[in-house]
Amino acid sequence: MQRIAISTIRKMSSNTEPLNNFANFGKKIVCIGRNYAEHAAELGNKVPTKPMIFLKPTSAYLQEGQGNIKLPPNCTEIHHEVELGIVIGKSGSNILESSAMEHVGGYTLALDMTERKLQSDLKSKGHPWSLAKGFDTSCPVGGFLDASRIDNVDDVRLWLKVNGETKQDGNTKDMIFRVPTLLSFISQYMTLEVGDLVLTGTPSGVGPVRSKDVIVAGLNDDLLQIEFSVE
Numbered sequence: 001m002q003r004i005a006i007s008t009i010r011k012m013s014s015n016t017e018p019l020n021n022f023a024n025f026g027k028k029i030v031c032i033g034r035n036y037a038e039h040a041a042e043l044g045n046k047v048p049t050k051p052m053i054f055l056k057p058t059s060a061y062l063q064e065g066q067g068n069i070k071l072p073p074n075c076t077e078i079h080h081e082v083e084l085g086i087v088i089g090k091s092g093s094n095i096l097e098s099s100a101m102e103h104v105g106g107y108t109l110a111l112d113m114t115e116r117k118l119q120s121d122l123k124s125k126g127h128p129w130s131l132a133k134g135f136d137t138s139c140p141v142g143g144f145l146d147a148s149r150i151d152n153v154d155d156v157r158l159w160l161k162v163n164g165e166t167k168q169d170g171n172t173k174d175m176i177f178r179v180p181t182l183l184s185f186i187s188q189y190m191t192l193e194v195g196d197l198v199l200t201g202t203p204s205g206v207g208p209v210r211s212k213d214v215i216v217a218g219l220n221d222d223l224l225q226i227e228f229s230v231e
């Protein structure tokens, strides 16, 4: 996936870029875990007191229309997790919460596909989740949504259907850590660069998908929609 140029993101931020036109964000993927209390509870996890961070490699990206979600080797249970993605438009480290929103270039909708069985095995051994969360195609993404298209990032509906049946229907108002807190926290440890994608965690309702399933997900009613099939 191509990296975004600053000039490109400025152009995209002009609000003239048509919706669902894939922008070349494609740098590191910083993910937040357990950012919704109901989701933490459904997997038997405690609500974190500080943001919980993990990474996916850039090879995890799957652009809509560029193929199907592939199952990792020996996969027994792969779960969908619908998440709001923040696309970084201005680099920064040690970002203050008060100026964090200036670093948001836009948004997208993403799936944090997770090999749940492998994740549980790794968790029980105290090992990192990288293989369970970072396999090829584990980060399907939709188009770039200019920052100006979301007035209030603390009130965005996130929903997901599998084969037409609603599985997840949450709202960013239930996030434990809000976007400015997340960007400030992450940037104390790693510089956020233009084109990085921050996945803000999933609401409750995660569950398994199988071969040939079709996943449709959206932001609000029709602000942004994505569709992916499982190979």
Ligand SMILES: CC(=O)CC(=O)C(=O)O
Pocket: 031, 032, 033, 034, 035, 036, 039, 043, 081, 112, 114, 200, 201, 202
């Ligand atoms: C338990 C998880 O897989 C954490 C995660 O990715 C989330 O969105 O929460």
Ligand SMILES: [Mg+2]
Pocket: 031, 032, 033, 081, 083, 112, 201, 202
């Ligand atoms: Mg997730």
